Amino acid sequence: MKSFEYAAPRTLKEAIALLFDSWGRTEVLAGGTDLVTSLKQRVTQPTRVVSLRNIKDLKGIDSSKGAVRIGAMTTLGELIANKSVREKFPSLVAAAEGVGSPQLLSVGTVGGDLCQRPRCWYYRNGFGLLGQQDGASLAREGDNRYHAIFGNDGPALFVSASSLGPALMALEAEITVAGPGAKTRVIPAAEFFRTPKTETERETALKPNEIVTEIAIPAKGLRNATYEVRHRHGLDWPYVTASVAFQLKGGAVSDARIVLGHVAPTPWLAGAAGGALNSTAVSETSATKCAEAATQGAKPLGGNAYKVQMVKAAVKRAVLAAVA
Numbered sequence: 001m002k003s004f005e006y007a008a009p010r011t012l013k014e015a016i017a018l019l020f021d022s023w024g025r026t027e028v029l030a031g032g033t034d035l036v037t038s039l040k041q042r043v044t045q046p047t048r049v050v051s052l053r054n055i056k057d058l059k060g061i062d063s064s065k066g067a068v069r070i071g072a073m074t075t076l077g078e079l080i081a082n083k084s085v086r087e088k089f090p091s092l093v094a095a096a097e098g099v100g101s102p103q104l105l106s107v108g109t110v111g112g113d114l115c116q117r118p119r120c121w122y123y124r125n126g127f128g129l130l131g132q133q134d135g136a137s138l139a140r141e142g143d144n145r146y147h148a149i150f151g152n153d154g155p156a157l158f159v160s161a162s163s164l165g166p167a168l169m170a171l172e173a174e175i176t177v178a179g180p181g182a183k184t185r186v187i188p189a190a191e192f193f194r195t196p197k198t199e200t201e202r203e204t205a206l207k208p209n210e211i212v213t214e215i216a217i218p219a220k221g222l223r224n225a226t227y228e229v230r231h232r233h234g235l236d237w238p239y240v241t242a243s244v245a246f247q248l249k250g251g252a253v254s255d256a257r258i259v260l261g262h263v264a265p266t267p268w269l270a271g272a273a274g275g276a277l278n279s280t281a282v283s284e285t286s287a288t289k290c291a292e293a294a295t296q297g298a299k300p301l302g303g304n305a306y307k308v309q310m311v312k313a314a315v316k317r318a319v320l321a322a323v324a
Contacts, residue, residue: 001039005048012057012178012213018050019209023202026050028211030073030112033104034161038117043124058111058213061085066219072111072212077102079110089217091167091224091243091322098163098228098238111212113164114175114192115204118265119237120147120158128199130155145303146239149311150264152299156195159262160203165193166243166261167226169269173217179210189215193266203265222255223248225321229310238262240307242294242314244322246274251281258294258315263307270294273315282323291316 009015020026027044029035029051038044052058058073063084070079076096079085086093099105117123122131122138131139132155139147139157147157168175168189175187192205206212224245228238241261247254258273273294280286291312298308 002042002045004039004046006051007048008051008054010054012055012211013182015050015052015055016178016180016182016209016211018048019211020048021207021209023200023208026208028052028115030109030115031075031104031107032112033108034112034116041124043117043126052111052211063088063219067216068219070110070215070217072109072214074110075106076108076110076113077105080105088219088221089167089171089224091170091226091245091318092164092217094226094228095163095167095241095243098226098230098241110164110215114162114168114212114215115206116161118158118203119161123158129158129196129201130199131157140301143303144301146237146262147301147304148264149298149300149304149307150260150268151195151266152264152301154195154197156197156265157301158265160193160264160266161237162193162261162267163237163241165189165267166241166259167224168215168217169193169259169267170243170245170257171217171222171224172220172245172257173215175212176214176216177206177210178213179207184213185210186216189267190269195265220247222246223322225318225324227314227318227321228261229314240310240314242311242318244315244318246277246322248282248323253277253280253282253286256290258290258318260294260311260315263298263311270296270315272296277319282319284320287316287319290319 246256256274256277276293277290
């Protein structure tokens, strides 16, 4: 890998001060499960890497004030083991458990999962974030079996790599980020992920000199679940993920949110699916109708039409799991 400066500050203020205000010059190191590989492959070549491992304020889970607040440097293993998280947000636990490897769970962090870069093989092999060569999209014309079936009208055809993103969107979580001068911003999870239109943009609303500090999830008593469709157990990313959350009162569903993962450049809110489930009792029939509605607007590429059927299966099973 290319040589770089390494800094391990002990406070958030110190860490932010070490960041440049343009992308590419600095990278933030959380657990390192994604960044270290990118450095070795020279996908990213920063002049400085800023580690967050020594900043204690970014760690821990607090459920004492209504919402559950999760520090960005909390590991996925700690998230899974937390009693409040397991009781209130089984969809989040299932998403984290899907990472699979004990090694990754022990070092991978919540904030790192949200900010990891796409797994697109064109991007990882040096063809840029949008996977282009001589102005042509390699993904659109080439092997796109794992690429987007939603939100793919523009040049970005990769799928969001975040395992936790769909569940956090369904649960209406908010993400706090801190920037220069200790100024903080609170970003709804639905607005945190973005689809880049140029090579110089990123996949989140973060600015180059900002750091994710915590994630807050309101404790609304929502029924929730995540279902993933995978090739096999292990370290593979899912083909398709569905996270669902809804109120259930008097046997009827309300405030349903269905969010799909690994099918679009961002976690994908399937609005029609939520509408189809609202005001119904959860059953095989209503779950099937919800699943059918979740595929509205899908535009498969040449090699990934199979994902449409997987969306149906994942949504139906997630809806039924939420009331099991």
